[in-house]
Amino acid sequence: MRAGDSFTMINRGKTSFDAEAFTLLYLPIIGTDAFALYQLMLSFSTGRISHFLEYLNIGLHPFSEALDKLSALALVRVFDDHSTLYLEVKSPLNFENFLADDFYRQLLISRIGENRVAGLAKTLEPKGKEISKKFHEIYKVNFTAESQSAKQTNQLDMGAFQSLMERQALHFSDENKDRLTLYSLAEKFELNWYELFKQAESTANADKTLNMSNLIRKLSAQSEPQPALSEFPKAFADLILISKSHEPEEFLRQIKTQAGGFVSSDERKILANLARQNLPAQVQNVLIHYILIQQKNASLSANFVNTLANDWLRNKVFTAETAVKRILERNEQAANKATQAAARTTHTGPAKIKKAAPEWSNPNYENKTSQADLVKLEQIRLDSLKKLENTKPTS
Structure with missing residues (x-):
């Protein structure tokens, strides 16, 4: 929008305007610039945007903001045809309709307070017997078909x-x-x-x-648009579908049963906590699958679960698709880091040995040593003891 652009009022003279209602009801909401602009539009028929700027003594940006405020409250409809704006001014609501509409009433309360709005709503009560006539008592009309003009709105009930x-x-x-x-x-x-x-x-x-x-x-x-299932590997696409059709505890129970295990009371507490943190059920299911199946853990660990849940909540993971996408991204990042580390080792020679904390010190560590490995470790221990005994000095 530029100051030199043209404008045309497409319904000039076809609006009703109650200055008192407009001032008391709309001014606190839209502000002085929009208040003045609306009344000016009732007088103009065609011209350039610069005419509004000159009359109102404002810049193009305040003008645009004022126009947006009017359109947001359905006081004007704006149509942009490149270098020309077509403006359709709508009639403001009267006192009765404005204050009967909960949205507008709450909006006005937010600006001037409930007591003042209640004062505006007060009316004199009539006295005496009502003798008004009904429409059908005076006007005889033959209705041949039901009126189809009732307008359906999507306003919140x-x-x-x-x-x-x-x-x-x-x-x-x-x-x-x-x-x-x-x-x-x-x-x-x-x-x-x-x-x-x-x-x-x-x-x-x-x-x-x-x-x-x-x-x-x-x-x-x-x-936000969700990626199509076809964009995921088949196993993950199936996981997304399954995650949307099960409650987390039932999903966990099925996985544990297939592995010959059971759902512990601690795991139920973990799921209850995830629900309190407003993590959707379908996302909880992907998390459960990742920890138990992909990471091959026997049970859910509170520390591990909370770490992942916090990461996903911070990154706005609220669907199974975005949860799987997050997992694939992390896997890709880990693979890239491993590749880069291997490349650095190739060019610079063996990396300096850095003493790291043992895996068993990790609170999420799970002992996965097989029975065969235990036998091998015991044999190594015995061989080491034998060598030590052979190297002892004789007295």
């Missing part, structure tokens, strides 16, 4: 959302702020109230308060 919250004993951390966030998320990710509730429920805190940060992270990660 906050009443239904909160009713289910109450049944599940969930509550807001900051009601006004959380409600506005929910409206924004429902619109951005095109979710109905029930779909959004299930996501909010799965990311709630342990004290049953909604966690907007977790919810935003999860929805953002899930909205």
Whole structure:
């Protein structure tokens, strides 16, 4: 958008405007620049963007921000046809409709407080008997077909959302702020109230308060395009499908049963902790498979599980696809490091011997020595003792 671009108002003179309602209801939300711009658009028909800038005494960037605020509240629709903007101004809501809309009401509360909004909502109660007539009593109309003009909207049904919250004993951390966030998320990710509730429920805190940060992270990660199963090796593609159809404890039980083992109470505690950390079930299943099958551990270790879970949460791993992708990336990085180390050894000669901590000192270490290896180790120990005895000095 440039100051020299043209604009055309496509519905000039076809809007209703209540100056008092617009001032009291919209001004605190949109600010003075957008407030003045809207009224100026009611007077202009065509011209250049520079005309707005001159009248309002603002720059192009503040003008663009003001226009965005108006379009976000459905006060104007903007169409960009290269060097020309087509602007359709919409009528503001009146007092009754504005304050009856929970989203707009909460938005105004966030700006001027609940007490002032309650004051704006007060009206005089009528006295006497109502003698108003019904439409059908005065106008005789033959309806030949049902009207199809009812407009369906995707606006969040906050009443239904909160009713289910109450049944599940969930509550807001900051009601006004959380409600506005929910409206924004429902619109951005095109979710109905029930779909959004299930996501909010799965990311709630342990004290049953909604966690907007977790919810935003999860929805953002899930909205990103997921790689096709064909992009993964066959075994991992199968793992992704299986991970999405099992609960973690059942998935763990099946793996342990196949190996002749059982799910311990400690492992159940580990899974419960992963659920509290809002790690999705399908991601937990990939983690379980990685530790028990790919890493060949007999059981889940809290330290190892928590290390991986923290890494995945920090890297926004909320789907089986991204979990498998993370594993493959780590495997590739490890292989590259090994290749680079081997290349350095070839060019510079044998590396200096560095004493490393023994593997058994690692809290995740598992003894995998076979019986045959134990026999060999015992023979080595006996041979060493025999050599020592032969080298002892004789008295």
